[in-house]
Amino acid sequence: MATNFNLYGVLCAVLFPLFLIQRTDAAAVISIDFGSEWMKVGIVSPGVPMEIVLNKESKRKTPAVVAFRDGVRTFGEDAVTVGVRFPKNSYKYLLDLLGKPYDHPMVQAYRQRYPYYELVESERGTPEFVHDDKTRFTPEELIAQLLAKAKEFAEVSHGQQISECVITVPGYFNQAERRSMKEAAALAGLNVLQLINDYTGIAINYGIFRRKEINETAWYALFFDMGAASTKAALVEYKTVKIKDKGYVETVPQLQVIGVGFDRTLGGHEMTLRLREHLIKAWEANGGGDVRASPRSMEKLLREAERVKVVLSANSEHYAQIESLLDDKDFKQLVSHFKLFICVT
Ligand SMILES: Nc1ncnc2c1ncn2[C@@H]1O[C@H](COP(=O)(O)OP(=O)(O)OP(=O)(O)O)[C@@H](O)[C@H]1O
Ligand SMILES: [Mg+2]
Structure with a gap:
């Protein structure tokens, strides 16, 4: 590969x-x-x-x-x-x-x-x-x-x-x-x-x-990209190579992808979905009603889980809060870094 x-x-x-x-x-x-x-x-x-x-x-x-x-x-x-x-x-x-x-x-x-x-x-x-x-x-x-x-x-x-x-x-x-x-x-x-x-x-x-750092001595960089849907890593080599073009030998910079690794299922969205599941369980535990049967409520929860996840990357705890989540009932739940960690592992 x-x-x-x-x-x-x-x-x-x-x-x-x-x-x-x-x-x-x-x-x-x-x-x-x-x-x-x-x-x-x-x-x-x-x-x-x-x-x-x-x-x-x-x-x-x-x-x-x-x-x-x-x-x-x-x-x-x-x-x-x-x-x-x-x-x-x-x-x-x-x-x-x-x-x-x-x-x-x-x-x-x-x-x-x-x-x-x-x-x-x-x-x-x-x-x-x-x-x-x-x-x-x-x-x-x-x-x-x-x-x-x-x-x-x-x-x-x-x-x-x-x-x-x-x-x-x-x-x-x-x-x-x-x-x-x-x-x-x-x-x-x-x-x-x-x-x-x-x-x-x-x-x-x-x-x-x-460009100035690329010469005949190869050096390597590891790139890591975690997106919403997937996580990828690539090891890349940088060095100059000599190529012949129109009769001239030129020294040009070149990169070579040495190897890659990826997971097509690990991404920020999966974390949001798991945090939403955590919020749903908190709602259900408080007798909140069948939120899973309402696409609109599920979307509200997804949006709130996404917001709370982003806030928690810079704060140790934060409230998830949704007005009229279901049947005019509001939802409020404190989420800590620790809880988020449990959700995603
Ligand atoms: N401050 C933050 N804290 C936590 N997660 C964040 C933060 N900012 C962005 N994200 C997450 O990063 C993801 C979006 O990243 P990106 O824009 O790279 O995704 P993408 O390119 O659409 O996805 P992919 O490359 O997987 O197809 C979302 O899951 C978003 O929640
Ligand atoms: Mg991307």
Whole structure:
């Protein structure tokens, strides 16, 4: 496995600087980090360092969520807000479904986590959301709408149309998953110059700003990325190599991904889900009623668990608090670091 990743890492390391050089006379390119929970968008313009694109709330990260309600389509934070009141109308964690057959364990786990969606098997044997009597959405179609939004953010920021992009994908994505991401991009009107493994993208970004430290003596860096859905680590070697180009021998910096490790089930979202379970048990223990039967209450709890988790990363204890969680009854529960630790281990 390491050999494939090495090859890909070297390819990217070689192709990426070439891509930058060859494009100096060309238009800008959008870079999209499409995560399971957040999308982050950048613009690479000729001769200008990469800029991070801000969304309409002036934030660098936009929830990778799209919602449909009363004939209105919303994205990002607005779609998350729709999802709290109308969970079925707001589509999220779509990367978990991309390019997977319907019977894939991740698709089945998705159905259990979000039982309010009507997720059926399409003719292609892949998952498909039944939105209403007339409308069905594939994960590719929903991701395409989010990629089109990313394109729009970039165009507003740049003041010009941009149709070429580089998209990161998790390094463990297989060919079907990569193909599906390309399909989504094509539906969004984007031409994908390259899909890049996320750890290669991180390693290139790290190396670009340390050019002076890269010489013939190899040195190594270990990158660790815990996202919402997964955890990845990559060991990367940096050194200069001699290459012959147009008759000249040149010394160029090169990175090589030596090895990678990942867990596709360990991420921040799993911690939030476990903290929610802890809150549900506290609610049930106090005779609060069947909160699990109410998708709206479950969404409120999920949102609160996420908020409390983030607060607890800088504080030793914090109250989870929800007004009218169920049948006009409020919920309040003190959560400590220790309790959070018990939840996630
Ligand atoms: N201050 C914080 N404390 C604890 N967790 C945090 C904090 N800030 C962000 N997170 C968690 O980090 C995760 C989001 O990280 P990131 O934006 O890297 O995810 P992603 O790229 O969408 O996911 P993935 O790469 O797994 O597809 C969420 O689970 C979020 O709760
Ligand atoms: Mg990520």
